[in-house]
Amino acid sequence: MTDLWHSAAGDQRWDSPHATSHLLESTTADTMPVSKRILLIALGAVVLCAGIAAVVASRWISPSADVSEVGVVFPGTNERRWVDFVAGVKLAAKRLDLDVSTRREAHECLVELSPKPVLFRWYPDVGTGSIHRRVTGACTQSQPPVALVGAHNSVLTLAIAEALADCPDPDRAPVLLMTEATKDDLIDIHAERSFRFGFNNSHQAKTVVDRLVTYFADEGFAKAKVRAIIVDVVDDPFSVDLAHRYNKSLTQAFGPIAVAPPAEFAGRDPLDPDGPYWSLTTSTGRYEDPNPEEWDLARATIDRMAENPRNRWVLVLPVTTTPFRRFTHALEETLRTWSDPDVSKMVREHLVLLSGDSTNYHSFREVVGRTPAPFIFFDHVNPIDPSIVTDSDRSIPTRSLNREVAFTLLSALKRLGKDATPTTLAEELEHYVPPGATETMFQDGDRREGGGAIVVVPSGDFSSYEMILPPHWQ
Structure with a gap:
């Protein structure tokens, strides 16, 4: 925080340790359980932000019909x-x-x-x-x-x-x-x-899938050989909605190519429990390490792809940046340690990842770094x-x-x-x-179609990439 945050009473800074120290007076870092420390830190953050909001509001210009x-x-x-x-x-x-x-x-x-x-x-x-x-x-x-x-x-x-x-x-x-x-x-x-x-999720999914069709056509892959695994996170409405939009766009482009999930990941999707969605229960986890459910899903994903490694596999990951990073790390490790190296190599060569705007150009470069396979995603604007x-x-x-x-x-x-x-x-x-x-x-309130940037990362990292911009952005 900057020095502009002061209380109305004087020079007490809202980001000062004194603003929340009373929350911690009776405990120490050595004796307090980690879970309780995290809870108190979160509570302190909420109190801090509430105080900031109150101070800012007290300094606002009064509403006026002239403004x-x-x-x-x-x-x-x-x-x-x-x-x-x-x-x-x-x-x-x-x-x-x-x-x-x-x-x-x-x-x-x-x-x-x-x-x-x-x-x-x-x-x-x-x-x-x-x-x-x-x-x-x-x-x-x-x-x-x-x-x-x-x-x-x-x-x-x-x-x-x-x-x-x-x-x-x-x-x-x-x-x-x-x-x-x-x-x-x-x-x-x-x-x-x-x-x-x-742009809404429908536009994102359609735009990315249109580019995927061209990508496969350029490589000479027949539509009949394309299969898809669509992941979603049931506690994230954005993820669920975008997963459904991708399923619709992929079906329109290739037919019903989405593969049904194994029992442990089936039946969880809140909009369509019987649909072909490989559902994670939560996106909560550490910054670096995949959570146990993500490891299990990564293994199940590669296991299913390994049954037909000559298919052209599409993995849809409509999740935010951090879970995307964790899950692709789990995929990479699973492929690297797979029992049959030849099958692992074939799956990697035949896999393409799709996402939406959450894993955008800059977050991919700075947070994710690389994926185990080519990656196509969407940006609302020209990211550079x-x-x-x-x-x-x-x-x-x-x-x-x-x-x-x-x-x-x-x-x-x-x-x-x-x-x-x-x-x-x-x-x-x-x-x-x-x-x-x-x-x-x-x-009808939505942006008309025809906009957005498509980024194709054929190598899985930014050693090379293709950015496709609408004509009016070029």
């Missing part, structure tokens, strides 16, 4: 996301020739749009319950925000959408601008007032956009997407002028046509 407020809902545990969002706003404002000022102590960013300035304000809440309460409060304040931006995943965005859908006065409910939340049905919860700037200058390459995609959100929103609010309300903004965005485009940006 269009936009709430930015990113967790208080990740200030970097707010920094990247402000950077995106500044890039958009520069393109529109608008001045920007910031109040770091309150996490506010003001764009001098005439006749009605736009105030972006960070809501640094943690957890779905806290976010739901914050959004509910925003709906009922004297001058509600015209829009809310967020969040960075489907679970938190669901909390925002549900709170907006429950707004007592629907006309006052802010427009929801989704960034990286991809679960398909999120767009229907706060219907007609939700707009997604990333040369127009984005930052001290961290991992910020390029978020700043690029935030720039698009801010540019679209500011363009719409500029046209609305003093008439900007949640209702008029929703209508404006519904008919918004980006510069140089011939069609509206959104269709």
